[in-house]
Amino acid sequence: MRSRPTLESVARQAAVSxxxxxxxxxxxxxxxxxxxxxxxxxxxxxxxxxxxAARQLRTRRSHTVxxxxxxxxxxxxxxxxxFLHALTQTAQDHGYRVLLFTAADDDLEIARYSExxxxxxxxxxxxxxTHHDDPRTRWLALxxxxxxxxxxxxxxxxxxxxxxxxxxxxxxxxxxxxTDHLRALGHRRIAFLGWPDGSDTxxxxxxxxxxxxxxxxxxxxxxxxxxxxxxxxxxxxxAAARRxxxxxxxxxxxxxxxxxxxxxxxxTRSIPPLRENSAGESEQPRGAVxxxxxxxxxxxxxxxxxxxxxxxxxxxxxxxxxxxxxxxRIGSPGTGRHVLLDPTLVVRRTSPRPDQQTQPQNPT
Amino acid sequence: MRSRPTLESVARQAAVSxxxxxxxxxxxxxxxxxxxxxxxxxxxxxxxxxxxAARQLRTRRSHTVxxxxxxxxxxxxxxxxxFLHALTQTAQDHGYRVLLFTAADDDLEIARYSExxxxxxxxxxxxxxTHHDDPRTRWLALxxxxxxxxxxxxxxxxxxxxxxxxxxxxxxxxxxxxTDHLRALGHRRIAFLGWPDGSDTxxxxxxxxxxxxxxxxxxxxxxxxxxxxxxxxxxxxxAAARRxxxxxxxxxxxxxxxxxxxxxxxxTRSIPPLRENSAGESEQPRGAVxxxxxxxxxxxxxxxxxxxxxxxxxxxxxxxxxxxxxxxRIGSPGTGRHVLLDPTLVVRRTSPRPDQQTQPQNPT
Numbered sequence: 001m002r003s004r005p006t007l008e009s010v011a012r013q014a015a016v017s018x019x020x021x022x023x024x025x026x027x028x029x030x031x032x033x034x035x036x037x038x039x040x041x042x043x044x045x046x047x048x049x050x051x052x053a054a055r056q057l058r059t060r061r062s063h064t065v066x067x068x069x070x071x072x073x074x075x076x077x078x079x080x081x082x083f084l085h086a087l088t089q090t091a092q093d094h095g096y097r098v099l100l101f102t103a104a105d106d107d108l109e110i111a112r113y114s115e116x117x118x119x120x121x122x123x124x125x126x127x128x129x130t131h132h133d134d135p136r137t138r139w140l141a142l143x144x145x146x147x148x149x150x151x152x153x154x155x156x157x158x159x160x161x162x163x164x165x166x167x168x169x170x171x172x173x174x175x176x177x178x179t180d181h182l183r184a185l186g187h188r189r190i191a192f193l194g195w196p197d198g199s200d201t202x203x204x205x206x207x208x209x210x211x212x213x214x215x216x217x218x219x220x221x222x223x224x225x226x227x228x229x230x231x232x233x234x235x236x237x238x239a240a241a242r243r244x245x246x247x248x249x250x251x252x253x254x255x256x257x258x259x260x261x262x263x264x265x266x267x268t269r270s271i272p273p274l275r276e277n278s279a280g281e282s283e284q285p286r287g288a289v290x291x292x293x294x295x296x297x298x299x300x301x302x303x304x305x306x307x308x309x310x311x312x313x314x315x316x317x318x319x320x321x322x323x324x325x326x327x328x329r330i331g332s333p334g335t336g337r338h339v340l341l342d343p344t345l346v347v348r349r350t351s352p353r354p355d356q357q358t359q360p361q362n363p364t
Numbered sequence: 365m366r367s368r369p370t371l372e373s374v375a376r377q378a379a380v381s382x383x384x385x386x387x388x389x390x391x392x393x394x395x396x397x398x399x400x401x402x403x404x405x406x407x408x409x410x411x412x413x414x415x416x417a418a419r420q421l422r423t424r425r426s427h428t429v430x431x432x433x434x435x436x437x438x439x440x441x442x443x444x445x446x447f448l449h450a451l452t453q454t455a456q457d458h459g460y461r462v463l464l465f466t467a468a469d470d471d472l473e474i475a476r477y478s479e480x481x482x483x484x485x486x487x488x489x490x491x492x493x494t495h496h497d498d499p500r501t502r503w504l505a506l507x508x509x510x511x512x513x514x515x516x517x518x519x520x521x522x523x524x525x526x527x528x529x530x531x532x533x534x535x536x537x538x539x540x541x542x543t544d545h546l547r548a549l550g551h552r553r554i555a556f557l558g559w560p561d562g563s564d565t566x567x568x569x570x571x572x573x574x575x576x577x578x579x580x581x582x583x584x585x586x587x588x589x590x591x592x593x594x595x596x597x598x599x600x601x602x603a604a605a606r607r608x609x610x611x612x613x614x615x616x617x618x619x620x621x622x623x624x625x626x627x628x629x630x631x632t633r634s635i636p637p638l639r640e641n642s643a644g645e646s647e648q649p650r651g652a653v654x655x656x657x658x659x660x661x662x663x664x665x666x667x668x669x670x671x672x673x674x675x676x677x678x679x680x681x682x683x684x685x686x687x688x689x690x691x692x693r694i695g696s697p698g699t700g701r702h703v704l705l706d707p708t709l710v711v712r713r714t715s716p717r718p719d720q721q722t723q724p725q726n727p728t
Contacts, residue, residue: 063484078662082436088464088466097480098463098465099462100452101452101461102456116461120426120427120428120485262666297662298663299663
């Protein structure tokens, strides 16, 4: 019995790599014309039919969506893992599976798309960790492959380039709510401990804090003196918080992540007690700065850290429905749909009213 | 163009459900003989060839392994997510992908296997959360589907039934190391806060503590008085720890999970400070009980909880290699291989020497 021609057998016969065969099919501009000619001749001779082409003819779907699993990331890694759980469950509820792969960067992620479309049956992709000038969405849109992103196309140009389907959480609205919450508690000098400039997600969260401070009438120079960016690392946050406290004397911190918030707590006090004491006090040291984190991780829930919570399950559900929309309308140009969800502030013991710290609530 | 026959079209033509067609192919003992006959006639007529059967004829592999994603589980959920990350990366390094699905219980997981083997190309399965009398491994072994489990076949009979490939972490060795560590610090009345009897993993961890206590010459009645099981919940742990402290006066706790360890900390003191103070002290309240958790979660790393760390990345690598072994030897009976890895104890501030609590380390 002669076996069915495959990407591998075509590559062997044309004396090129699998990647080259894949490029001939999906990205011919990357391949030398004489190589294209040689590979195409072999493809015709052996009658190879890539899955990607076969898919156009089929009405049956593989009921599989692909997702690149991002490296997990300590305290914050939790959020993408929660998205994955919710996505897999939603997919299963609709009779779909999630195919996981990894890639070191965007270009390798694109190489995986190409390889997967050629070698396995896959209906669509879900992308996370979008950023401005994202080559992945361009690549998929050009080839008409259905996809949705968890994350906005941060580039306004990217938006014009296709207006692909996306779901995101409004980070600025979350940090704005945190800032307003701290203002309502009586704080005025509220610092922002963010990531360095240039992170789309980080800059968005910074913008919400800045808008809240501006709306509160804080002068621009004072706002600037309360704004610091460091990498997402507890020890870096400890050092940055100490410097800020020395130089700008904030009474509260809005942090871009729970990791950085834990660093602020470490710089300013012991981790607060897990439970209130018998008098109902929160046992905050008098004058301790208030701290708000972002992502409502298990660490935040355990140590009583106020934090901004992303509706990850809802995001995954909406993202999958946007995919189903596309899969139902084969051949129609994806008009795209965009979903921006609001996060919620979960208030815990690290953001008490300044006048309530160490004051018994029930003086009887 | 007439479309290729599928499981669906066979089911429609035979007027049965997809599951019934799948059962005829994979579990005919579940189907009435007259139904089997009708379905087989349709299969022959339309020339349907299930992927599972086709796979026997192919030499090409799909390079896809299937995994049921377990529900995530708060503080402890971290461990299976870390296994998934490591497995996906190892798979990718070998040119494989991981296909995720969900299922509410073992029987539904088996139904998914059956469906996946019939409808998509899949080479093998990875199973987690094994338990005694596990029907999943029996099902796969009977059908000759390659698989490996992260977790032992807890049933001795299961072991005899096939001796399938597995990788596990020696939980008893971890709790034994924790117990010996606390003994070396001078503790004698060391409690075990575990899960209720009947959890294979939990009972294994309890056995390590018990062996350490017995080796230390603690009388059996005293050991029994220090042994408590509760569900994996912080509040339940708080209540259980208080009761134990009142009734049995332990000076240290070995806990079956970081979740329960956090409950013990909440019952006995504030969460310890993140960083040592300037004098190098650990600021443990004098006489605070020592606490050891299990799984070295981000929560443990953040709050300074001593915890048993599972070598999850190594487990995922070894598991995948055991799969590759099987996939390389098509047709040869799987002789199985078993890998039991040792965890390591990560000592942090919740298990200080009793005589060092609140004593400055550098009296100069």
